[in-house]
Amino acid sequence: QVQLVESGGGLVQAGGSLRLSCAASGDTFRSYVMGWFRQAPGKEREFVAAISWSGEVTHYADSVKGRFTIARDNAKDTAYLQMNNLKPEDTAVYSCAAGTRWSMGGPGSADFGSWGQGTQVTVSS
Numbered sequence: 775q776v777q778l779v780e781s782g783g784g785l786v787q788a789g790g791s792l793r794l795s796c797a798a799s800g801d802t803f804r805s806y807v808m809g810w811f812r813q814a815p816g817k818e819r820e821f822v823a824a825i826s827w828s829g830e831v832t833h834y835a836d837s838v839k840g841r842f843t844i845a846r847d848n849a850k851d852t853a854y855l856q857m858n859n860l861k862p863e864d865t866a867v868y869s870c871a872a873g874t875r876w877s878m879g880g881p882g883s884a885d886f887g888s889w890g891q892g893t894q895v896t897v898s899s
Contacts, residue, residue, distance in 0.1 A: 776803070778797070795853070807872070812864075872887070
């Protein structure tokens with residue numbers, strides 16, 4: 775099973791940018807669909823973005839389309855989430871996840887079996 779470690783979170787002002795990284799180990803990275811999820815205090819975990827095994831197909835939540843970009847580097851066993859034009863409502867713990875299937879309409883939580891510990895992103899107004 776793959777192990778995942780996120781990095782790159784922090785405190786940023788509204789309108790700013792952050793780049794999250796998710797380093798994978800323990801299994802063949804390119805065998806996994808990769809996703810990012812977030813959970814704000816008092817709210818349920820929500821899907822943010824996903825990228826297919828080769829990186830050719832991506833899927834985003836409507837709330838982040840045009841602002842966030844998911845990418846992966848299979849040579850470095852790492853996935854990324856570039857977040858631009860951040861808003862206070864983006865404040866959450868962001869977790870990366872690995873899965874083995876891509877559901878119709880885009881993957882959701884049930885498609886991912888391995889999760890990282892998460893990294894805090896705080897956007898001040």
